[in-house]
Amino acid sequence: MLIIGIAGGTGGGKTTVVNTIVDELKHDEVAVISQDSYYRDTSELSYEERTQINFDHPQSIDFDLLVNHLKALKKGEAIDQPIYSFKEHNRTGETILTHPKKVMIVEGILILTNPKLRKMCDIKIYVHADSDERLIRRLKRDMNERGRDLDEVLNRYQTTLKPMHQQFIEPTKEFADIIIPYNRYNTVAVDIVQTIIKEKLA
Numbered sequence: 643m644l645i646i647g648i649a650g651g652t653g654g655g656k657t658t659v660v661n662t663i664v665d666e667l668k669h670d671e672v673a674v675i676s677q678d679s680y681y682r683d684t685s686e687l688s689y690e691e692r693t694q695i696n697f698d699h700p701q702s703i704d705f706d707l708l709v710n711h712l713k714a715l716k717k718g719e720a721i722d723q724p725i726y727s728f729k730e731h732n733r734t735g736e737t738i739l740t741h742p743k744k745v746m747i748v749e750g751i752l753i754l755t756n757p758k759l760r761k762m763c764d765i766k767i768y769v770h771a772d773s774d775e776r777l778i779r780r781l782k783r784d785m786n787e788r789g790r791d792l793d794e795v796l797n798r799y800q801t802t803l804k805p806m807h808q809q810f811i812e813p814t815k816e817f818a819d820i821i822i823p824y825n826r827y828n829t830v831a832v833d834i835v836q837t838i839i840k841e842k843l844a
């Protein structure tokens with residue numbers, strides 16, 4: 643099994659890069675694990691309390707569960723990947739059965755902050771885009787797809803997103819084997835990653 647970790651700031655283009663890689667591989671060769679699925683279960687909190695959580699801090703993620711799930715997949719076992727709702731700020735309570743595949747992609751803003759997870763990744767990738775570009779993309783996406791308004795996104799950006807990015811996410815660039823500049827769609831870089839994956843699979 644080849645484990646590929648893909649990190650980078652929110653709105654940087656991680657999901658877009660992952661989708662492009664997945665599209666090129668056979669369905670039975672690849673599966674994706676999203677860090678978002680491993681936001682801690684916070685059902686004990688009210689909705690109002692959940693809106694106050696700092697979702698850009700490494701402690702918001704249940705890395706123990708994520709690492710255990712990856713270990714199980716490596717042993718050939720299927721896992722129940724939790725499903726997360728950005729609208730509810732919580733896990734839905736449902737899971738998706740995820741089978742081990744030749745290529746497992748783990749993607750998320752904080753993936754490279756965790757030493758155990760870093761150790762498990764065969765290839766570590768950081769998708770970089772400038773912060774103004776990321777904020778514009780994030781605004782559009784959160785308002786169109788995640789049920790947020792302008793004030794919510796900008797407030798979260800100033801209070802947690804930007805400081806956490808500077809403190810925890812940006813520094814993980816140094817752990818990356820490959821840094822993909824993604825201010826524009828970078829097909830050349832993604833092609834190179836696809837070639838590396840195909841060579842490893844051959």
Ligand SMILES: Nc1ncnc2c1ncn2[C@@H]1O[C@H](COP(=O)(O)OP(=O)(O)O)[C@@H](O)[C@H]1O
Nearest residue numbers: 652653654655656657658779783824825826827
């Ligand atoms: N290079 C790009 N140029 C313009 N828009 C992009 C680019 N990459 C991604 N997007 C758009 O920006 C938004 C966030 O991208 P996404 O891949 O979800 O980022 P991430 O997973 O890193 O948060 C999406 O709506 C996506 O379509």
Ligand SMILES: Nc1ccn([C@@H]2O[C@H](COP(=O)(O)O)[C@@H](O)[C@H]2O)c(=O)n1
Nearest residue numbers: 651652653697698728731732750751803
């Ligand atoms: N309930 C939540 C949980 C997380 N977020 C934000 O999602 C971002 C990570 O997802 P990407 O797809 O953008 O990588 C992260 O920056 C959190 O602030 C949220 O808004 N609500």
